Amino acid sequence: xxxxxxxxxxxxxxxxxxxxxxxxxxxxxxxxxxxxxxxxxxxxxxxxxxxxxxxxxxxxxxxxxxxxxxxxxxxxxxxxxxxxxxxxxxxxxxxxxxxxxxxxxxxxxxxxxxxxxxxxxxxxxxxxxxxxxxxxxxxxxxxxxxxxxxxxxxxxxxxxxxxxxxxxxxxxxxxxxxxxxxxxxxxx
Amino acid sequence: xxxxxxxxxxxxxxxxxxxxxxxxxxxxxxxxxxxxxxxxxxxxxxxxxxxxxxxxxxxxxxxxxxxxxxxxxxxxxxxxxxxxxxxxxxxxxxxxxxxxxxxxxxxxxxxxxxxxxxxxxxxxxxxxxxxxxxxxxxxxxxxxxxxxxxxxxxxxxxxxxxxxxxxxxxxxxxxxxxxxxxxxxxxxxxxxxxxxxxxxxxxxxxxxxxxxxxxxxxxxxxxxxxxxxxxxxxxxxxxxxxxxxxxxxxxxxxxxxxxxxxxxxxxxxxxx
Numbered sequence: 001x002x003x004x005x006x007x008x009x010x011x012x013x014x015x016x017x018x019x020x021x022x023x024x025x026x027x028x029x030x031x032x033x034x035x036x037x038x039x040x041x042x043x044x045x046x047x048x049x050x051x052x053x054x055x056x057x058x059x060x061x062x063x064x065x066x067x068x069x070x071x072x073x074x075x076x077x078x079x080x081x082x083x084x085x086x087x088x089x090x091x092x093x094x095x096x097x098x099x100x101x102x103x104x105x106x107x108x109x110x111x112x113x114x115x116x117x118x119x120x121x122x123x124x125x126x127x128x129x130x131x132x133x134x135x136x137x138x139x140x141x142x143x144x145x146x147x148x149x150x151x152x153x154x155x156x157x158x159x160x161x162x163x164x165x166x167x168x169x170x171x172x173x174x175x176x177x178x179x180x181x182x183x184x185x186x187x188x
Numbered sequence: 189x190x191x192x193x194x195x196x197x198x199x200x201x202x203x204x205x206x207x208x209x210x211x212x213x214x215x216x217x218x219x220x221x222x223x224x225x226x227x228x229x230x231x232x233x234x235x236x237x238x239x240x241x242x243x244x245x246x247x248x249x250x251x252x253x254x255x256x257x258x259x260x261x262x263x264x265x266x267x268x269x270x271x272x273x274x275x276x277x278x279x280x281x282x283x284x285x286x287x288x289x290x291x292x293x294x295x296x297x298x299x300x301x302x303x304x305x306x307x308x309x310x311x312x313x314x315x316x317x318x319x320x321x322x323x324x325x326x327x328x329x330x331x332x333x334x335x336x337x338x339x340x341x342x343x344x345x346x347x348x349x350x351x352x353x354x355x356x357x358x359x360x361x362x363x364x365x366x367x368x369x370x371x372x373x374x375x376x377x378x379x380x381x382x383x384x385x386x387x388x389x390x391x392x393x394x395x396x397x398x399x400x401x402x403x404x405x406x407x408x409x410x411x412x413x414x415x416x417x418x419x420x421x422x423x424x425x426x427x428x429x430x431x432x433x434x435x436x437x438x439x440x441x442x443x444x445x446x447x448x449x450x451x452x453x454x455x456x457x458x459x460x
Contacts, residue, residue: 038335038336038453039335039349040445040446040449040450042446047318048443048444048445048446049318049319049443049444049446050319051319051320051407139263165260165263166263
């Protein structure tokens with residue numbers, strides 16, 4: 001995986017800025033591919049067409065809805081300042097975090113706005129008085145406000161309503177993992 | 189609804205499809221069959237009183253559309269064995285495919301005895317002009333863009349979140365009455381007496397009235413893009429209700445960034 005050519009990267013970035021949401025090649029470290037949007041992306045709770053706002057030119061910054069998810073989780077700077085629209089984001093979208101709070105290790109980041117995490121645990125076998133290692137994979141929604149997520153990071157997820165067939169959790173916090181292999185067993 | 193099945197089988201056997209002498213409703217694929225029947229029934233043939241067009245419901249309640257989960261595979265990829273037959277609470281009904289035309293809405297009895305209003309043809313809707321905070325009932329002229337499916341644009345199907353062209357006159361009338369200023373009027377075109385009177389309202393008015401309108405004038409400016417639309421008499425709006433569920437096609441006039449986004453989309457489509 002060689003380095004991306006500087007000029008190539010710049011031209012891709014320019015492409016992205018000038019055409020809202022152009023196809024961006026999967027650059028190393030960028031988990032999400034951006035599709036050309038066919039419908040106008042907006043937050044439903046924000047009224048963009050306030051007359052005073054429309055006529056007086058732009059306000060100091062774009063109107064944005066964000067919320068505090070509670071339970072002591074800090075809403076990331078990127079969620080407040082950013083321009084992404086994600087209705088499944090816990091900070092800027094229409095999901096509430098309630099129920100279980102779990103954590104896991106990021107194993108795959110191939111899906112759009114959602115990742116697979118791995119949760120390891122020990123299962124006790126009574127007959128032998130010993131434990132055995134088990135794990136479960138879980139698909140979890142990753143908001144665009146978490147930008148530098150890499151494989152092996154430890155991630156805290158909170159339960160929300162079903163977001164898709166298999167996704168019921170939403171990433172709330174990312175902590176950099178030690179550069180250990182993702183396949184290794186790590187208990188927490 | 190419980191009268192439907194026997195009625196349709198009578199038709200199938202005797203008059204319409206003589207070759208389907210033994211066919212019952214459940215053995216024939218519903219959707220094309222029923223639509224075919226409706227086409228025939230709506231033709232001016234002397235049908236018996238037992239088959240009034242208004243009771244012709246466009247679906248079979250136990251049609252093959254079901255919204256169950258057990259036909260899908262698990263997350264692991266494993267199949268789920270069939271535990272039970274299709275249940276009534278898992279049912280799905282054929283889409284409304286609401287078109288533009290003279291008002292036609294069917295009532296549907298849903299789970300629990302509640303009602304859904306399936307709009308089949310609609311011609312007007314209550315559209316709101318957000319920045320002015322007013323709503324007016326206007327005629328829907330044309331479906332112009334649909335983010336999900338171009339087919340729905342071609343067939344002029346009204347669904348939530350499709351972009352439509354809407355008659356601008358009620359909004360213009362309100363604006364001219366509220367601000368006493370012309371909106372989207374072409375230069376040199378003679379206005380009718382009534383319209384002229386509205387615009388010239390302030391000429392012989394009292395001081396108090398003039399003061400009121402002077403206050404309003406401060407916020408009377410309309411965005412340039414929107415004003416251009418008014419001069420053509422058609423305004424772009426987005427449908428915000430679900431016509432197949434509530435029987436109404438309501439929405440809001442596009443403004444600002446959203447208007448810019450969709451006009452760009454339309455231009456590139458036209459350009460192609």
